[in-house]
Amino acid sequence: MGIGVSAGLVVTLSVASLRGIYAVIEKSLKAIGELPEWANLLLAAGIVTAVAHPKSRNWLIEQWRRLKQSLISITPELAAVVENAARYYLDAQQKAMKARATLDVELPPARPRTAIQFARVICAASTEPISVDQIFIRMTAEGYVSGAKSPHRYIRQQMRLSGQFIEPQPGLWRLRAKEELQTPA
Numbered sequence: 001m002g003i004g005v006s007a008g009l010v011v012t013l014s015v016a017s018l019r020g021i022y023a024v025i026e027k028s029l030k031a032i033g034e035l036p037e038w039a040n041l042l043l044a045a046g047i048v049t050a051v052a053h054p055k056s057r058n059w060l061i062e063q064w065r066r067l068k069q070s071l072i073s074i075t076p077e078l079a080a081v082v083e084n085a086a087r088y089y090l091d092a093q094q095k096a097m098k099a100r101a102t103l104d105v106e107l108p109p110a111r112p113r114t115a116i117q118f119a120r121v122i123c124a125a126s127t128e129p130i131s132v133d134q135i136f137i138r139m140t141a142e143g144y145v146s147g148a149k150s151p152h153r154y155i156r157q158q159m160r161l162s163g164q165f166i167e168p169q170p171g172l173w174r175l176r177a178k179e180e181l182q183t184p185a
Helices: 015-033 037-052 054-106 115-125 132-141 151-162 178-182
Strands: 002-005 009-012 165-169 172-175
Touching: 015 037, 015 054, 037 054, 115 132, 115 151, 115 172, 132 151, 151 165
Parallel strands: none
Antiparallel strands: 002 009, 165 172
16 A cells, blocks of 8 residues: 655555554553543643644744654654554564463463452462451452342352351451461360
């Protein structure tokens, strides 16, 4: 595909390089969209200020003219670099997708963690005994989904049955220490 660029200069780009350029632009715009709201507001304010302020606007216009002249003089080399970069990016993306597909076929699917696994991690991270309500809130924040009618009661029951937890105070739980696991409860 040929694209005419000022003064009759023609740059030839392949479809693969255009797809790569599109992917780079799309990911860049997505990254800007994922910025925190304050960063987007700051960015927008900076752009509005630069365009509204006469000195800044004149400076931007002058910089654009210089950039345009520079691009006209280096267009063939720049086009080759951009095309190669886009091809490399697209090739890498395709290799990554193939590798991911191979891994998905070779590796067994990940099983969801059980309530006890979630509770064990949460209690291990806590420096003090913790309530079942707090355990459930943290489990939910980490992605646990309960199918039980009464998830709090289910978690409490599973913790008691596992023998891995102690209730040192009514309603508060902690993991048993290694020494406590070796002796019968």
